[in-house]
Amino acid sequence: MINLTKIIAAVLVLLALALGGYAWVLSRKAPPPPPAVASAGVAPAKASQAQTFPVVVATKPLPAGQAIPADALRVEQLTINPTGAFKETAPLAGRVPVIDLGEGSPLLEGQLVSGLALRIAEGERAVAVKADEVMGVGNKVQPGDFVDVFLMLKFDGKDIDRSQARLLLSRKRVLAFGSASIDGLPSKTDKNGNPQAQQQPRAEAARTAVLAVPVDDVNRLTLAENSGRLLLALRNPTDMSEPDPKLFAELPTALQPASPKRGEAPRAPLEGLDRAQAGLTAADFVTGGNPNALRALTAAARPTAAATGTSSGGNRGGLQVEVIRGDRSETVRY
Structure with a gap:
């Protein structure tokens, strides 16, 4: 009986040792699955951090129509x-947004002013005038060329001797001619790199020419186009010669500036936008602002008006200018 008890005790001791050894083996195995799942989640996080892109954003609100300062931008x-x-x-x-941009907004090309507006120098304006094959040097004018603008002004259809032809504007840059413009010049080579004919981009005759004109000359160009016929003369871009404005008297303006108040210094001559707003009259534009020339033209126009019977009652004279618009012609009196 005593021996049986000893045997049972020995078996229990061995079983305890076996269980302890098994527990020790289990404690030496790899970490449980949850930590492995957590480590698997770290890899996608690192991958997503690697897929970032440098993008310029605004550091403060950018109002539309105002140049962007350099300190208002950062790369994120x-x-x-x-x-x-x-x-x-x-x-x-220095670029200009077309819409208001908030702080932190990415700046995109489509949100900024582009096109011909960026090709115009300060103090210039882009002005379109009617064009045809003769006016545009046989459609040989290209964007980026420099041209002289001449004016043909007929005084009277029956009095050719008093017609005018004069240089109106000198060395003006062509921004666009027909469908071609300097902000999107058509390629002169095909996809294989072979040169193309110069006439291919202009299969259709140009109807307009866009010129860069100083703002105080826009009035002259507008009156000239509506009073006569314009002609573009192509010139070499390296030819920098221009007429001396000091040789000719300035044309009087349609609006006169206010007289300075007592004690104030005389005002400087009008320039730029101020002169453009003051405007020109057609009579001063035609005669150069010379009252004697205006009276001479008026006196010469009286016999013509009386002979044709176009004046009221046949005894009313005035300055006559033949205005040519395309293939139509009409006489305007002042």
């Missing part, structure tokens, strides 16, 4: 790469 790493985004701030300094 974003998880998106919008179409038309910028990677550097240098090309954006």
Whole structure:
């Protein structure tokens, strides 16, 4: 009986040792699955951080129509790469947004002013005039060329001797001619790199020419186009010669500036936008602002008006100018 008890005790001790060894083996195995799942989640996080893109964003609100200062931009790493985004701030300094942009907004090419407006120098305006094959040097004018603008002004259809032909504007840059413009010049080579004919981009005759004109000369160009016929004369771009404005008297303006108040210094001559707003009259434009020339033209016009019976009662004279618009002609009196 005593021996049986000893045997049972020995078996229990061995069983305890076996269980302890099994527990020790289990404690030495790899970590449980949950930590493995957590480590698997770290890899996608690192991968997503690697898929960032440098994008220029605004550091403060940018109002539309105002130049962007350099200190209003910074480059951020974003998880998106919008179409038309910028990677550097240098090309954006001085550009002008077309819409209001909030702080932190990515700057895109489509949100900024583009086109011919960026090709116009300060103090210039882009002005379109009617064009045809003769006016446009046989459609040989190209965007980027420099031209002289001449004016043909008929005084009277029966009095050719008093017609005028004069240089109106000198060395003006052509921004666009027909469908071609300097902000999108058509390629002169095909897809294989072979040169194409110069006439191919202009299969259709040009109907307009866009010129860069100083703002105080826009009035003269407008009156000239509506009072006569314009002619573009193509010139070499390296030819820098221009007429001396000091040789001719300035045309009087349609609006006279207000007289200075007592004690104020005399005002300087009108220039730029001020002179453009003052405007010109057709009579001064035709005669050069010379009252004697206006009276001479008026006196010469009286016999013509009486002979044709176009004046009221046949005894009313005036300055007559033949206005040519395309293939139509009409006489305007002042």
